[in-house]
Amino acid sequence: MKKSYLYLTAILFTSIILSCSSGGNDDDSGSGNETENTAPTVPVQVYPLSNTLCIDNNVVFEWDTSTDKEGDAVSYQVEVSEKSDFSTLAHDVSSSSTSRVLTLEKGRSYYWRLKAKDTKGDESAYSSVSQFLTEGDGVSNHLPFAPELVSPALHSEIDGTSAILSWTASDVDGDTLSYDVYLDTNSDLTTKLSEDQSGTTYEATGLTPASTYYFKIVAKDGNGGVTLGQVWSFTTK
Secondary structure, three states: OHHHHHHHHHHHHHHHHHHHHHHHHHHHHHHHOOOOOOOOOOOOEEEOOOOEEEOOOEEEEEEOOOOOOOOOOEEEEEEEEOOOOOOOOOEEEEEOOOEEEEEOOOOOEEEEEEEEEEOOOOEOOOOOOEEEEEOOOOOOOOOOOOOEEEEOOOOEEEOOOOEEEEEEOOOOOOOOOEEEEEEEOOOOOOOEEEEEEOOOEEEEOOOOOOOEEEEEEEEEOOOOOEEEOOOEEEEEO
16 A cells, blocks of 8 residues: 555656646747837838928928838837037937928038838838928028038048048039148147138148047038038148
8 A cells, every 4th residue: 555655756756846847838938929020111201301491481391101010010219400419409309100390490511311210119220311491581591501521431530641631512592612621630720721612622741640620511502601510620640
């Protein structure tokens, strides 16, 4: 009788172990089926695009719909700034639709970008940046758009003791632009290397090795319109 009792106890103990092991496998299988959430696609701007003159300062910002792989609802974060690096913002707003009306100051130059966000908090990268102007009161001449950097790349390192500074700029009135070129080893940029030049390149020579240089371009339209460019920098090896 004692042997039978021990035999039944062993069977019961083995059954419990197998049951627990089976349950653990089920849990592992379930966790393996979990999928990682992905961010929505980057939104594409529709209006205003770069070099647009907005006649009404109540600007209707528009963009294409972003898609979300998991089918989550998508919202958008819109940023508008008078600075190309968005260090300060005129507007920072969200929208569940693909447009938003924002009131801006008249006669100003602005930059805007946006990104998409799903309900789980994952965000896309920012869209490209577009620059535009708002019409001023009784303005017959508009300021040039701020110059945009071509080369050398921002914060890049260059070989040698010379560098080709290159940029682009445009004017909504179609005026012929001229440029002042500033280059210095301090960000205050007090040294003017060229004044009223017509071209959009300048060769800077005699640079000191292992130094950081700052430069900016001032665009002038010949009708009193003057736009100060952003301060850019590069280093020499």
